[in-house]
Structure formats: C-alpha cells, structure tokens
Amino acid sequence: MMSCFEASAPGKVILFGEHAVVHGSHAVASSLDDLRVYARLEIESGESQNMLRINLNDLGIKCSLKISDLVIKNKDLKKEQGPPRSDVLKKAHNILMNLKYSPEKQSALLAVIYLCMELCPLSTGVYLQVVSAGLPIGAGLGSSAAFSVAISAVLLAACGVEEKKLINAWAFCAEVILHGSPSGLDNAMSCFGGHALFVRDTTCGRIKHQPLCVEPQHNIYLLITNTQKLRSTKKLVQHVASLLQAMDKPIRAIFQAIDAIALDFAQNSTYFHQNPAALAKMFTLNHHLLQALQVSDPALETVVHTAHIFDAAATKLTGAGGGGCAITLLYDTQKHFQPMSSFKVQRLISRLQLRQFRCYQTKLGGSGVLISSSSLPGSPFSSHYNVITTRKKKNFFLFLCGSIVLLTSSVVIVVITRRKR
Helix, strand or coil: CCEEEEEEEEEEEEEECCCHHHHCCEEEEEEEEEEEEEEEEEEECHHHCCEEEEEEHHHCEEEEEEHHHCCCCCCCCCCCCCCCCHHHHHHHHHHHCCCCCCHHHHHHHHHHHHHHHHHCCCCCEEEEEEEEEECCCCCCCCHHHHHHHHHHHHHHHHCCCCCHHHHHHHHHHHHHHHHCCCCCHHHHHHHHCCEEEEEECCCCCCEEEEEECCCCCCCCEEEEEECCCCCCHHHHHHHHHHHHHHCHHHHHHHHHHHHHHHHHHHHCHHHHHHCHHHHHHHHHHHHHHHHHCCCCCHHHHHHHHHHHHCCEEEEEEECCCCCCEEEEEEEEHHHCCEECCHHHHHHHHHHHHCCCCEEEEEECECCCCEEECCCCCCCCCCCHHHHHHHHHHHHHHHHHHHHHHHHHHHHHHHHHHHHHC
C-alpha cells in the first residue's frame, strides 16, 4: 500500500510598518489562511522505486532523479536555524547541472533537491508534488516561504517529525538558497500562522517576532489586489534610504509615526479586530505616511480610489510599494462598517479586473502549516485540473458580470439624460 503525506502553508501580508521596519521600527504581519501552497509526498514502489520524481506545477518543472545520486552521509533532522551545509549544497548543484531550466527555475529546484537530500527517506521511490492553491507567485505575499515551509513539512512528516520549530528551521534554510539573506519573517509567519509584531535587530540584522493573541472568532475580511506591475524592492528601499540621508529629521518622524501605528495595533489587536472603523483609520494613516515616503504609484492609487467609490472602509499598499499589491478592508462605510455584501464586493472586484488587476478575497490570520498523513481538506491534488479550470471559469464569470453591470449602468444614465432633455 502506498504511503502518502500532505502539507500546506499560508502566504503572508504586511499590515503596518513597510520600509520603516528596515530602519529599526516595528511592523505587523499576518498569515493568509486560505491562500496556500500545498505539497504532497508519495512513497512509491514498483518501477519508480529507485527514482525521486519532482513536479512543481506552477513553475512548469517536472524531473526525475536517481535516488542513488541523492544519498548523503550524516543526516540530522533536528537542525538549528542556519544556512545550508556547503558540501550537500555543492552536490545538489552538481545534480542540477544536468537539468536545463532558467535561472529562476533552477533556484527553486535547487532548494527542493537540497531539502530532499537532507530530509527525504530515500530507501524507496518518492514522488513530490507542489502546487499553489490560490496564493499568487511573485506578488510579495510570501509565496516562496510558503513553498519552503510546505516542502519542509511534508518531508519531515514522512520521517515522523511534525515539530514546527524544526519545519521553520529547514524552511529558512531553503529561503537562504532562494534569496541569499532572508529576514526569516516570511517563513516564520507561514509556519506558525496568526499575527505577529516584528522588529529588525539593527546590530545583527536578524528579525525578532512576537506572536499576537487574537480570539479566533474575530476575523478581518480583506481584498488583496495585485496590480501586476513589476517593481524592484531593492530600488525602493534604496530610495527611502536616500530620502533619510537628505532629510533625516522629517523622515525619521515618519518612521516614528509608522512605528506607533504598528505598536498600537499590537497592544490593542483584539480591539481593532472588533472595530473595523478604528482599523480603517490606521490603514489610511499608514498609507498616507507611505505616500510621503514616495513609495506608492498610480496603479496602487487607482486601487485606493476605486475601493473608495464602492464604500470600502480603507485601502493601503502592502510590501515595498511601487506596484505590487494593495489591501482593502471589506467593510461598508455606508452601513456602519458592517461587512460588505457579496454583491458589492463582486462589483468592486469586477471594476478592478477591468484594469487588468487580479483580486483575492481572504481573511487575516488563521492556521500556519497543516500536515496530514492522507489528504488535507481543500487539497488540490485529487482534482487539480478541475480546481484550476473552475477558478478560471469563476474569474471569467465575475469579469463578465462586472462588464454587464457597468454597461447597463451606462445605458441607464444615457436614457435618463435624454429624457431630461
């Protein structure tokens, strides 16, 4: 009988503290419970028993490797957080040389091969599949960290280990391979979930994070809008640094204000979960401060303006800015900050999609990594093709409905105008 293990890990979003956190201020991040990366590991027999088969669906990577090439000495599952072992990484590099992929794909595959060499039970055939179920790739929402956490979790689960601290340590190791010098924030949020206050230790550059306790029944409903505009996080960080150098006192005052917002949310997180009107004011203020740092852009401001037209409580950029994503609180200012009706939300989404933006409706916080020895709820592996097809059909249907609503509104306005004449 085939053994199988599944794991899923959520993305993350920064609520408060962008850019200021680089200069020692606090920031707040939350996991995105229903935007996840899933990994599935099958222990195979028969013709495939001497092979490691890898399928990274969203990256278009499929390959098979001989297990005999992957075996290493001195495996140690109980690793402290740190960089990958140089000898094992060199061997993984040599294996990768025989596979013809782009540099971006090679980086992802290198991390997977390294984790498999360190963690995978390689006494028989193994089939590893990874797919992003709803979590967009490359949008600044922690997809690479969720990728690293899900793979680390499923490989450790096959070894009988489900300790989150170890999962996080190995995920950080994969993030080092992917990014060079990651902060550790993204993989920690994906692994442990919920909400966290974090701050960079300016002496060593490492991120310290403190989980925030919020009662699970208090949800914050959110719309994430990906403008799909490419931007360079490095250049935006450098731009803010140049502003600080040119205008030290005013820019530090902005950092202090952003720091105060993050700390206020952290100290009163349950209150803000229960009072979307108060939270909306924090969103708006933080966005204006980021505008003052010159990291917003016309695409993000279009999202802010459009959401305001539909009476959404507040919108702010998230992440580095200069494009990327914005987050909108889905509470209706015309109905005493009650959750927006599904009809109104879909009209907002349709209007944003007309701008070629992509939208993801979600809620903040929730579970971190999830592990099962069979199949997880909502797993995409049982009917992956149907899941993808249904998602595309739904997006097209929403786009079509939005177009019809806008066209009908335009016709009505024209008719009324002519009658008045």
